[in-house]
Amino acid sequence: MDETRKRSHTYGDDELPPPIERIPVLRWLKENLFSSWFNAILTVVFTVFIVVLLLGLGKWALGARWEVIPANLKLLLVGTYPLEDIWRIWTTLYLISFLVGSAGGSRGGLMRQISMTIAIVSVVLAILPFGLMTRGWILGMGASTGIGFLLGHFGKRFRRYKHIEIGLWVLSLPVTIMLVNGISGLLPVVEGRNSWGLMLNIIGAIVGIALSFPIGILLALGRRSELPAIRLICTAYIEIIRGVPLITLLFMASIMLQLLLPSNVRPDLLIRAMMTITAFEAAYMAENVRGGLQAIPKGQYEAANAVGLNKLLTTTLIIMPQALRLVIPAIVGQFISLFMDTTLFGFIAILELLHISRSIMGNVQWRGTIFELYVFIGVVFWLACYSMSYISRRIEKSLGVGER
């Protein structure tokens, strides 16, 4: 589109088009791969190496027992979650995809792209040979995205609509947890929540992100506070937590709390694990945010003060938005590592994706399917983490409008 417009530009008398450089394939090869004897040898050796590797990989992939994945798919994704309660998970997914669709309809941009992706993926998945019931559920997700999208599209003309949307997003986390876990009195509580496979990684990461982000911001502000007591407490917290590996903290949470606290006030193991990862990540988040805060010039504080903004308003309206924008890449990087760190839950007997796969590997029927399972786990994690970094790049770009 842009290309053609540029080409159709007519050049004035003393204006020249930029010279077009065309490099033939052979010349490119010569310049880049065979420029000297040594380079030529390297090129040949590595080509052979890569071909052998790919052949081996291809041969293995063709003969691999991929059936281990579909046969255990339910176990990998939601672990021992009882089949008769699976509707709760679907309902949750419907709620979320509805919200995503609605945001896509009312805001467009990135959210629209995500809604499209959900819709397309759900149609594609529904073609795969799952059971009829499952296919129905999957299609429903696309449908609820679509309904949300339409509602958002037409609802956005009402001034309150976007506010309501934000409120629903905030509510979605507790609602999700209540639905999936159950809540005494309303929905029967589902037992065995320490072996829910991939769902535990996802819930752990979302809870960890949603809580460690605001706590981290407060810690960063506390570390820069004018009150010495607050500054000291925040600094000490951050430095102590950052000096201890997460796995150590998890072990402490799983074993030491058990020894220290009386049995009737001991929180559930999973809750302890989530509290630990939140506490851990908050310290790192604080340092990331502090980095952003330090990059804001003094003039911004002065200008904010001079127009009469008080400290709270200066921080929330002027300083924090700029600081966070500066550290989006660092923060997303941390979210990604947080997600991967949830696999450490396995070491305190919480069977998330990685460790539930190990129990499949231990099954006689599936002996020797280690690689297949690890490849599956790798792909799942790569997909999740790549999407996160893709989204972060998009956000950065859209926020970069008119930056200094």
Next chain:
Amino acid sequence: MSTNNNEGIIILRDVHKWYGDFHVLRGVSFSMHTGEVLVICGPSGSGKSTCIRTINRLEDHQKGQIIVDGIELTNDLRNIEAIRRDVGMVFQQFNLFPHLTVLQNVSLAPFWVLKMKKSKAEEIALQLLERVGIPDQADKYPGQLSGGQQQRVAIARALAMSPKIMLFDEPTSALDPEMIKEVLDVMKELARSGMTMIVVTHEMGFAREVADRIIFFDYGQIVEENTPEDFFHNPQHERTKLFLSQILDY
């Protein structure tokens, strides 16, 4: 607002300030009445910026008295907030909020501090952008404007709080020559409209044309205080003569 008003809208009495051991302001006293335009000039490092920044308490003073619109500046946070609502400031480096559009930059404080309705605040902001001559830039971000345009946005942002006093700290020093005039024109218009202004500047043409009084600063003290006429043609102190010969020759 108070009985002190007839004495002057700004009163400084024997103001001292130290940065650590360094004595920046060494007994500064002057007062201004409403509608007056005061130009402060003097060599670099003499304390001009520090002096006007004490007036809206971006810097605190350690000795002496500063009374702005009848309110004495102390550590009392309520007084500081009240005075900052009445005193607008324009900085050498503009200090616009880069993550907000021009319109948001200008309407932010009326909305959050004066609790104006959003539509009202934006209406005022647009009027002010019109007044400083850039109504068509309202939806751009500061980074997309020229220096002169940015400084005019900064003036509009300060005016949006309907201040009684405007402080300018070398508002044209960071600008290319061709943009200086557009900013000075806005300031002249403001002075004619009766705004009380303190301007730190080396633009002697502006001082001659607009100032009611010129203060010459050196080593944290007022060396000479005079009308523009006498300041330029009949300076009293050797230090002023030297400064003027340097700056006017140049």
